[in-house]
Amino acid sequence: xxxxxxxxxxxxxxxxxxxxxxxxxxxxxxxxxxxxxxxxxxxxxxxxxxxxxxxxxxxxxxxxxxxxxxxxxxxxxxxxxxxxxxxxxxxxxxxxxxxxxxxxxxxxxxxxxxxxxxxxxxxxxxxxxxxxxxxxxxxxxxxxxxxxxxxx
Amino acid sequence: xxxxxxxxxxxxxxxxxxxxxxxxxxxxxxxxxxxxxxxxxxxxxxxxxxxxxxxxxxxxxxxxxxxxxxxxxxxxxxxxxxxxxxxxxxxxxxxxxxxxxxxxxxxxxxxxxxxxxxxxxxxxxxxxxxx
Numbered sequence: 001x002x003x004x005x006x007x008x009x010x011x012x013x014x015x016x017x018x019x020x021x022x023x024x025x026x027x028x029x030x031x032x033x034x035x036x037x038x039x040x041x042x043x044x045x046x047x048x049x050x051x052x053x054x055x056x057x058x059x060x061x062x063x064x065x066x067x068x069x070x071x072x073x074x075x076x077x078x079x080x081x082x083x084x085x086x087x088x089x090x091x092x093x094x095x096x097x098x099x100x101x102x103x104x105x106x107x108x109x110x111x112x113x114x115x116x117x118x119x120x121x122x123x124x125x126x127x128x129x130x131x132x133x134x135x136x137x138x139x140x141x142x143x144x145x146x147x148x149x150x151x152x
Numbered sequence: 153x154x155x156x157x158x159x160x161x162x163x164x165x166x167x168x169x170x171x172x173x174x175x176x177x178x179x180x181x182x183x184x185x186x187x188x189x190x191x192x193x194x195x196x197x198x199x200x201x202x203x204x205x206x207x208x209x210x211x212x213x214x215x216x217x218x219x220x221x222x223x224x225x226x227x228x229x230x231x232x233x234x235x236x237x238x239x240x241x242x243x244x245x246x247x248x249x250x251x252x253x254x255x256x257x258x259x260x261x262x263x264x265x266x267x268x269x270x271x272x273x274x275x276x277x278x279x280x281x282x283x
Binding site for chain 1: 263
């Protein structure tokens, strides 16, 4: 609105609303920054990967038939927990031609990991991919993924 | 004369609106920065960090491992927030750890190492976990 002298009169209320909105956005972003900064999914997936490989070697597992029970019993991993949405395990064992495969948990996490590489979306899951040799000499490929942002 | 008085009144009204808007804005700014400082230094962030550290520690436990968690530092933190309740709870049925350092709800984080109730020994100053 312009007064008689032609100068612009700024109403305080709309300006205040704009400032409040800006401050609210800053506050929300601060919260997101602090919660995303302590995401330990990558470390968690590395630990899980390492535990599965050492489990195969210590228990001399040379087939994936009944391997999930052996992993649970011999390596103290809770299968019920690992079958939830938060975790993913993919194990491939063999000599390259005839390979066995075992999947546990939520396979969506692998897609999230691929998208995360491209978009750096902080709340997507993190994965670890390892290629090793089992005690039987077979090639053991283990992919683990963790996303603790899932509720269940 | 009348017009002059009305103009003065209108100016006073505008001034009052501006002053009240500035006061509200200052209060809101103080509130926002207090909230941000609490987010950065408050109990919630410390709970989030501690609960994740302990979960990673439990997750990395190979069979036959024993870990001892010294509660002294966490107790000092809880005292600084005037909290005297239970700080660390490990729930082997749900595979969850809960840490509470302040008067809020605390932070819960899952772990995947299989533990039974007999694997956890709460000695008040220390917590012993065997796998």
